[in-house]
Amino acid sequence: MIRVRGLKKHLAGKWVLNGLDIDIMDREIFTLLGGSGEGKSVFLKNLTGLMKPDGGTINIDGTEITELSAKKLHKIQTQIGMMFQGGALFDSMTVGDNVAFGMRRLTDYSREKISRMVKKYLEMVGLDGTEDKLPESLSIGMRRRVALARAIATRPRYILYDEPTTGLDPITTDVVCDLFLELQKELDVTSVIVTHDLKTAYKVSSRIGLLYEGKIVAAYDTESFRKSDNPYVKQFIRGNRNGPMKAKNGQESVL
Amino acid sequence: MAFDSLKTRILETADSLGGAAIMLADVAGWMFRKPDGLDNLFKQMVRVGVESVPIVVLSALFTGMVLALQSGVASMKLFNQPVFMGTLVSFTMVLELGPVLTALVVAGRVGASITAELGTMRVSEQLDALYTLGTTPERYLVTPLFISMLIMLPSLTLFADLIGILGGYIVTVYSFEIPGSVYINDVLSHLQIVHFAHGLIKAFFFGFIIVTVSCYRGLTTSGGAEGVGRSTTGAVVVSMVLILVSDYFLTVLLNALGII
Numbered sequence: 158m159i160r161v162r163g164l165k166k167h168l169a170g171k172w173v174l175n176g177l178d179i180d181i182m183d184r185e186i187f188t189l190l191g192g193s194g195e196g197k198s199v200f201l202k203n204l205t206g207l208m209k210p211d212g213g214t215i216n217i218d219g220t221e222i223t224e225l226s227a228k229k230l231h232k233i234q235t236q237i238g239m240m241f242q243g244g245a246l247f248d249s250m251t252v253g254d255n256v257a258f259g260m261r262r263l264t265d266y267s268r269e270k271i272s273r274m275v276k277k278y279l280e281m282v283g284l285d286g287t288e289d290k291l292p293e294s295l296s297i298g299m300r301r302r303v304a305l306a307r308a309i310a311t312r313p314r315y316i317l318y319d320e321p322t323t324g325l326d327p328i329t330t331d332v333v334c335d336l337f338l339e340l341q342k343e344l345d346v347t348s349v350i351v352t353h354d355l356k357t358a359y360k361v362s363s364r365i366g367l368l369y370e371g372k373i374v375a376a377y378d379t380e381s382f383r384k385s386d387n388p389y390v391k392q393f394i395r396g397n398r399n400g401p402m403k404a405k406n407g408q409e410s411v412l
Numbered sequence: 413m414a415f416d417s418l419k420t421r422i423l424e425t426a427d428s429l430g431g432a433a434i435m436l437a438d439v440a441g442w443m444f445r446k447p448d449g450l451d452n453l454f455k456q457m458v459r460v461g462v463e464s465v466p467i468v469v470l471s472a473l474f475t476g477m478v479l480a481l482q483s484g485v486a487s488m489k490l491f492n493q494p495v496f497m498g499t500l501v502s503f504t505m506v507l508e509l510g511p512v513l514t515a516l517v518v519a520g521r522v523g524a525s526i527t528a529e530l531g532t533m534r535v536s537e538q539l540d541a542l543y544t545l546g547t548t549p550e551r552y553l554v555t556p557l558f559i560s561m562l563i564m565l566p567s568l569t570l571f572a573d574l575i576g577i578l579g580g581y582i583v584t585v586y587s588f589e590i591p592g593s594v595y596i597n598d599v600l601s602h603l604q605i606v607h608f609a610h611g612l613i614k615a616f617f618f619g620f621i622i623v624t625v626s627c628y629r630g631l632t633t634s635g636g637a638e639g640v641g642r643s644t645t646g647a648v649v650v651s652m653v654l655i656l657v658s659d660y661f662l663t664v665l666l667n668a669l670g671i672i
């Protein structure tokens with residue numbers, strides 16, 4: 158399980174994360190909602206140790222990762238799969254090599270097994286037959302799905318998804334949602350999904366949290382979240398600009 | 413005010429030196445272990461070495477030619493005949509211009525592309541992705557680049573030395589109509605292995621400078637496409653200046669050690 162306490166991160170002159178507390182239980186799908194620029198991606202990067210927090214603690218399966226040496230941290234990082242918001246596909250490699258990359262390093266699969274698994278994972282995300290293509294020849298939505306396949310291919314204990322369904326059509330979104338549920342049944346995996354897509358959140362999550370001004374302002378199981386009276390949650394679900402959360406980008410000052 | 417900006421500059425430089433030292437320690441640890449992907453090491457060898465051959469040949473050939481031309485013309489004026497052209501060309505190439513020119517060419521060509529590639533991978537989070545896929549940028553990308561550069565720059569330099577001497581031969585024989593055997597005799601009767609060692613030790617250090625600067629600048633890139641551009645130019649400029657400055661001090665050192 159992941160236990161985060163008082164997590165703080167200062168970036169570009171402001172506290173992006175400001176005392177964030179959350180527990181992520183084993184085998185759950187925890188979805189983090191939050192407006193654009195609220196620090197969702199920053200949160201995921203802190204969880205993976207890719208960004209060093211400026212305060213607070215992150216405990217993964219009993220290990221405090223904020224104090225680890227680079228070497229020990231790397232051991233933990235290999236148990237975490239991450240789908241990056243921009244895909245972060247290796248653009249000098251084919252799609253197949255991208256998906257195989259982690260398997261070649263973190264599993265003892267044979268060559269044959271790896272190429273079989275690559276096929277399987279690409280099929281799972283609806284991209285069979287793209288093994289030999291280069292990422293640049295794919296659409297953005299397709300690249301995201303390759304990134305998804307790459308993140309799950311190493312069978313990590315934790316998988317973090319940064320906006321997995323953003324920019325996908327409703328049908329593909331549904332396919333990807335089913336994939337999450339399937340993975341959850343099949344693997345001993347804990348997932349953290351970051352998104353602003355409520356439909357995806359409702360469909361797959363066991364628990365949903367809401368990030369605002371560097372803190373988790375609400376975290377309930379999915380049913381309670383939908384029905385919640387929490388003013389932040391209500392505002393986010395309704396998509397209302399008036400409420401406790403202020404619209405960003407200085408919208409007020411335009412008029 | 414000026415003092416403040418100087419202070420920031422010094423702090424920044426200290427920070428870079430520290431960061432580069434950490435990178436070097438990490439790379440030193442990986443250097444003698446099983447490489448992460450032999451095909452990747454091979455690819456980098458080709459990129460650093462083989463693909464630099466044409467431009468190195470071209471610059472070394474013309475440098476050898478112009479050295480012969482200048483020394484021929486000068487000695488015509490002084491002694492009324494061209495003398496010791498082979499000696500002058502070969503010493504200048506092997507001790508000085510072979511290593512320095514090759515290093516400058518490689519810094520511009522390979523160093524820049526290393527920084528641009530690593531920088532692009534940094535800003536598009538590809539370097540971050542490596543950590544969650546069982547490797548690190550230092551291990552997977554930087555280490556093979558170090559191995560390739562430290563092997564390939566001395567090799568290219570040796571090659572440039574020979575091509576430069578050949579260039580001198582061409583001008584000596586065809587422009588000054590001196591028999592080739594005289595030129596070759598001038599080269600062989602004075603040039604020794606220790607002179608090659610002098611040049612190749614320099615080349616090794618220059619390779620180290622180029623690969624350290626360009627990898628470090630690439631890994632620490634920030635600020636999108638513009639940042640990549642800034643890092644790339646920065647890396648080339650810093651490498652070139654360090655090569656030219658360290659060349660003098662290396663020569664002093666090698667002299668003191670008797671390797672000349």
Ligand SMILES: Nc1ncnc2c1ncn2[C@@H]1O[C@H](COP(=O)(O)OP(=O)(O)OP(=O)(O)O)[C@@H](O)[C@H]1O
Nearest residue numbers: 168169173191192193194195196197198199200242
């Ligand atoms: N590497 C960085 N350096 C400086 N500032 C950063 C960096 N990464 C993020 N930030 C800042 O942190 C804030 C949160 O960014 P983050 O990417 O986490 O937002 P987000 O919630 O993921 O938004 P979105 O939904 O648009 O992806 C932003 O103000 C951003 O400018």
Ligand SMILES: [Mg+2]
Nearest residue numbers: 197198242319
């Ligand atoms: Mg984000």
